[in-house]
Amino acid sequence: xxxxxxxxxxxxxxxxxxLVTQTTSGxxxxxxxxxxxxxxxxxxxxxxxxxxxxxxFYMFGAYFAMTAYQLTGSFALAxxxxxxxxxxxxxIFERVFMSRVYGRDVLMQLLVxxxxxxxxxxxxxxxxxxxxxxxxxxxAFQVPPLFIAGGVVPPYYLLLIGVALAAAVVLGLGLAxxxxxxxxxxxxxxxxxxxxxxxxxxxIYGGVFALGGMLAGLAGALAAPVRSLxxxxxFSVLIESFIVTVIGGMGSxxxxxxxxxxxxxxxxxxxxxxxxxxxxxxYLFMVIVLVSRPTGLFGKEVA
Amino acid sequence: MKKTRKPGISRRATLALMGAGAATLAAPWVARAQAKTIxxxxxxxxxxxxxxxxxxxxxxxxxxxxKVNAAGGLAGRQIEMVIRDSKGQPQExxxxxxxxxxxxxxxxxxxxxxxxxxxxxxxxARDLGVLCIHTCSEAxxxxxxxxxxIPNAFRCVRQGIHDSIVGAGYAAGIAKAKGLKKWAxxxxxxxxxxxxxxxxxLYLKKFAPxxxxxxxxWPKLFQPDYTEVVTKILQAKPQALYSCLxxxxxxxxIDQANIYALFTQMEVFAVNMADYTALTxxxxxxxxxxSGDRYIKTFPATPENAAWGDAYKAxxxxxxxxxxxxNATAVMFLNEAVKxxxxxxxxxxxxxxxxLTIKCPFGADGTVTMRADDHTLVGYAIGWGTxxxxxxxxxxxxxxxxxxIFELEAEWKKSKGYT
Numbered sequence: 277x278x279x280x281x282x283x284x285x286x287x288x289x290x291x292x293x294x295l296v297t298q299t300t301s302g303x304x305x306x307x308x309x310x311x312x313x314x315x316x317x318x319x320x321x322x323x324x325x326x327x328x329x330x331x332x333f334y335m336f337g338a339y340f341a342m343t344a345y346q347l348t349g350s351f352a353l354a355x356x357x358x359x360x361x362x363x364x365x366x367x368i369f370e371r372v373f374m375s376r377v378y379g380r381d382v383l384m385q386l387l388v389x390x391x392x393x394x395x396x397x398x399x400x401x402x403x404x405x406x407x408x409x410x411x412x413x414x415x416a417f418q419v420p421p422l423f424i425a426g427g428v429v430p431p432y433y434l435l436l437i438g439v440a441l442a443a444a445v446v447l448g449l450g451l452a453x454x455x456x457x458x459x460x461x462x463x464x465x466x467x468x469x470x471x472x473x474x475x476x477x478x479x480i481y482g483g484v485f486a487l488g489g490m491l492a493g494l495a496g497a498l499a500a501p502v503r504s505l506x507x508x509x510x511f512s513v514l515i516e517s518f519i520v521t522v523i524g525g526m527g528s529x530x531x532x533x534x535x536x537x538x539x540x541x542x543x544x545x546x547x548x549x550x551x552x553x554x555x556x557x558x559y560l561f562m563v564i565v566l567v568s569r570p571t572g573l574f575g576k577e578v579a
Numbered sequence: 580m581k582k583t584r585k586p587g588i589s590r591r592a593t594l595a596l597m598g599a600g601a602a603t604l605a606a607p608w609v610a611r612a613q614a615k616t617i618x619x620x621x622x623x624x625x626x627x628x629x630x631x632x633x634x635x636x637x638x639x640x641x642x643x644x645x646k647v648n649a650a651g652g653l654a655g656r657q658i659e660m661v662i663r664d665s666k667g668q669p670q671e672x673x674x675x676x677x678x679x680x681x682x683x684x685x686x687x688x689x690x691x692x693x694x695x696x697x698x699x700x701x702x703x704a705r706d707l708g709v710l711c712i713h714t715c716s717e718a719x720x721x722x723x724x725x726x727x728x729i730p731n732a733f734r735c736v737r738q739g740i741h742d743s744i745v746g747a748g749y750a751a752g753i754a755k756a757k758g759l760k761k762w763a764x765x766x767x768x769x770x771x772x773x774x775x776x777x778x779x780x781l782y783l784k785k786f787a788p789x790x791x792x793x794x795x796x797w798p799k800l801f802q803p804d805y806t807e808v809v810t811k812i813l814q815a816k817p818q819a820l821y822s823c824l825x826x827x828x829x830x831x832x833i834d835q836a837n838i839y840a841l842f843t844q845m846e847v848f849a850v851n852m853a854d855y856t857a858l859t860x861x862x863x864x865x866x867x868x869x870s871g872d873r874y875i876k877t878f879p880a881t882p883e884n885a886a887w888g889d890a891y892k893a894x895x896x897x898x899x900x901x902x903x904x905x906n907a908t909a910v911m912f913l914n915e916a917v918k919x920x921x922x923x924x925x926x927x928x929x930x931x932x933x934x935l936t937i938k939c940p941f942g943a944d945g946t947v948t949m950r951a952d953d954h955t956l957v958g959y960a961i962g963w964g965t966x967x968x969x970x971x972x973x974x975x976x977x978x979x980x981x982x983x984i985f986e987l988e989a990e991w992k993k994s995k996g997y998t
Contacts, residue, residue, distance in 0.1 A: 284814075294814050301810045308804075406630045408827030410834060412862025421840050428813060430838035502834045503803050504827035504860070512803050547807040548814070551796065554807070 285549030296427025298544045304433045306540025307440035311495035312513055313520040314447065314532040315488030321527030322464040322484045325374065326382075328389035330517065331510025332396035333362045333489040337496025338505050339404055342411040345500075351414040355439075358497025359490050366489025370482050378481075393511075400507040411500040436498050443491065444533055451529065460484060464527070519558055523565045525575025534573060617656040617923050619913075620679030622672045622700060623691030623715070625664035629826075631856060632715060632902055636691040637662050638895050639903035643910035653917045661685055665696055672696035676703040687711070687925060689909055691902070694718040694771070704732045710925035712913070714906045717742075718771075722955035723997050731929050733954045735909040737901070739775055741961060742850060744987045745979030746871050747782030749963040750848050753869070754787045754819065759846060761793045763817035765808055765832075767824055768797035775823045775850070782987070783821075793817055801828060809836045817845055825851035830861045837863055852966060853973045855898035864968040872962050873901035878976040879960045883940035904941045908956070911939055912949060943981060957981070 288294035312334050319327045341358035345351065373392070377385045417432040451457035463470045463480045471477045495513075503509070520539055524531025539558055546554040565573060621640065623633035637660075644658045652658060661683050665672035672692045679685040680703075688711040690700040697716035704711035711732045713721065719740040721727055753759065764780065766772035784790055794815035796808045809832075812820060820841075824832050829851055836842065842865040851857065852870035872878050876888025876898070887907070891899040913928070915937045920927040934951030936958075941947065947958045961984075964976035992998045 288814060297810045297813065298807075301806045305804055305806055406626075406634075407856065408830065408860060410830050410860045410862055413834065413838065417838070418863060421838065428810070428839055432838050499803075502831070502838065504831040504834070506827050509803065512801065544807040544810065547796070547811050551811075555799065 280550055282549055285545065288548050293426030296425050296429065298548065299541070300427070300429045300433060302541035302544035303437050303537065305543055306537040307437050308495050308499055309516055309520055309539060310533050310536035311440055311443060312492045313517040313536055314529055315491040316517050317521045317524070317527055317529065317532045319485055319488040322460060323378065323481055325378065325385050327488070328386060329392040329396065330488070330492055331514030332393060333366060333492035334496040334513050335396070335400060335510040336365060337362045337493025338500040338509065339400060340493065341497035341500045342409060342505060345411055351416065355494070355497045359494040362493025363486045363490035367482050367486040370485035374485065375478065375481065397507045406507060409505040411505065413501045432501065439498060443494065448529055519562050523562055523572055525572025528572065528574035531572055531574030615656055616659045617653055618659045618661055618683060618685040619687045619689060620676065620683060620685030621660060621662045621689040621691050622665045622675040622679065622696070623662065624667045624693060627667050629667060629693065631900065632693060633664065633691060635900040636715060636902045636906040639891065639899060639906040640689060640910055642891060642894060643907045647910065647914050653914065654921060654923050656923060665692060667693065667696065669696045669699040673699035673703050676700045677707070680707050680709050686923065687913070689714050689906065691715050691906065697721060701727065701732055705729045710929050712909045714909045715902050722953045723992055723995070725997055728953065731925060733932055733949055735912060735949070735956045736905045737959060737961065738955065740778060740988055740991055741984050742871055743775065743778035743782055744984050745961050746848070746850055746963060747779050748786055748979065748983065749977060750783055750821070750869065751786030753846065754790055757846065759818040760789055760791055761817045762790055763794040763812050763815055763820045764792060765796040765798070765812060765820060765822045765824065767800045767828060769800050772797070772823055776821065779821060803831065805832045805835050809839050809841060813839060813841060813844070819846040819848065821848045823850050826856060829857050833861055833865065837865060842868065853964065854901055856900055858972045859898065864966060866967055868966045869963060870966060870973065872960065872973070872976055874899050874904050875971070875973055875976065877971040878962060878973070879943065881940065881945065887940045908939055908941055908947060911937055943978060
């Protein structure tokens with residue numbers, strides 16, 4: 277048993293092949309995590325609720341994608357239905373249930389979300405059964421991996437990183453530059469004033485929640501070909517997303533991106549150097565960030 | 580529009596309560612007077628992540644119980660199964676087991692718990708003296724450790740130590756033939772994963788002394804992503820990989836390792852691959868993974884085994900699991916033992932069960948035996964083979980040799996201080 281293996285880490289850092297492999301492996305873990313975490317942080321930033329049921333949207337995205345893929349055989353449709361399906365689900369969930377607990381005490385919000393974690397898991401169990409399922413890799417991606425500078429890179433992961441990166445850019449630019457983005461940011465800052473200006477805040481809240489759900493669903497759909505599907509699969513992803521948002525700062529999109537990539541890289545390189553302490557490294561990093569910057573790397577001071 | 584109600588309990592309610600109380604008190608007496616049926620209790624896991632353990636166990640039990648009942652029951656008494664969900668919690672399993680005997684009047688127990696719960700049920704059996712057959716726990720110490728031995732408990736399950744001996748023997752043969760010296764392991768980080776991997780490596784090195792373990796990975800149980808583990812193994816460049824990942828974890832691992840073409844770069848030995856629960860779920864099953872048999876209807880390749888697998892599939896619309904054959908075998912043992920004892924008395928049945936050999940579709944030679952000295956199942960079909968992506972999935976299973984198993988098991992028991 278080797279608790280610390282710095283030789284392995286050093287020799288990896290010295291070899292371009294190993295660097296390429298481990299970096300892409302860190303990137304894909306990070307990018308999927310980013311998609312889930314960014315929805316969480318967005319919902320918190322605008323709606324001021326911590327959506328503990330966010331992992332369920334990741335799960336539904338995966339199951340929707342699997343079902344669409346089995347019915348149509350089209351991978352593009354599978355991804356699309358994962359994203360669109362969870363967006364609709366998110367909208368309904370927000371309008372019918374979450375909108376009733378805004379501004380209520382945190383315990384109440386927590387209880388409603390936790391109740392839906394259990395309900396959503398059981399719904400999945402009823403529809404798709406309690407056993408684990410697998411979607412399978414689309415034929416187009418059942419090809420040998422690419423070798424870049426001697427490192428191994430599966431083509432599917434390139435697509436995955438590309439889609440997630442595109443989502444990050446569209447989201448970032450959309451919020452910063454577009455009119456809707458401006459309204460959303462305003463609603464996050466002062467909902468009363470936005471409402472007084474004649475803007476339908478209910479619509480914005482519903483829209484933001486749907487967007488957050490959609491991003492988690494997209495992550496689930498993209499992960500479906502490589503991760504097994506089970507009721508409750510959203511849980512461990514949710515925990516890591518919380519770590520990401522804590523590191524990056526609640527409410528910050530850039531923070532979610534940087535936080536997620538850091539976690540991904542810590543996992544991929546940590547498993548070489550600290551094989552028995554990879555999980556611990558993640559938490560250790562979170563503690564260091566919390567102690568030195570309690571609002572997270574990109575979080576804003578709360579007055 | 581509100582009706583006012585008087586506080587306190589009304590006369591009618593009091594009468595109803597008294598009636599209910601009287602009925603409850605009277606019930607056991609009525610039940611005993613008419614005890615033509617025999618109740619058998621079964622705590623098992625019917626909900627949560629490993630619900631398949633319980634459902635496929637229950638299915639197999641019911642399949643066999645129907646046959647026994649159709650043939651007249653146990654010594655003329657129809658079997659009534661009382662099956663309850665422990666949710667996988669040992670204290671709940673113990674509570675249910677006790678309740679099944681004390682409150683429900685069950686005269687025997689089938690313990691369908693995973694290893695953690697089975698030790699708790701075992702203590703209940705020790706305390707109450709009720710006949711108990713463990714049907715799911717593969718932990719060797721449950722019967723190997725003499726401290727666990729009680730006259731009324733039996734284990735009708737394959738065993739970790741048997742699997743390790745057969746698996747390592749098979750793997751060592753291939754290691755020698757193909758010159759596989761550098762090995763890596765990747766197993767879930769909990770008791771089962773650590774113990775099973777440790778025993779496998781121990782015997783692999785015994786049979787093939789120049790084998791060297793160059794990389795170990797211990798992913799968390801139920802970890803969603805194994806990419807970092809996969810790439811770490813690729814960096815280490817071993818010639819062979821051993822894993823005891825199982826269920827959804829194993830299928831995730833295969834999907835993720837597949838796109839890195841891991842299976843073309845090393846020989847993979849995955850003891851839990853050849854189980855229909857995993858085989859039928861993986862969409863792109865790589866060819867040539869070495870695996871132990873969990874349950875395969877083509878091994879042993881007898882018409883009896885095939886017929887049993889097909890009958891189960893016809894009834895439940897899915898293939899049986901490893902737990903299914905073990906539970907079915909337990910009912911077969913009970914049936915034979917009661918016939919021989921000509922009684923359903925737990926003590927007499929236990930006496931007959933000790934050392935009993937019965938005909939069984941899952942036996943290596945068509946029979947299985949409940950070994951007398953440690954009350955555990957031996958002689959069951961056990962072997963390893965390589966996978967293909969379609970039925971029969973593992974076309975050619977190499978059977979393990981029970982003579983070798985017995986020799987090495989005896990040595991292992993000695994080394995553990997059990998004998």
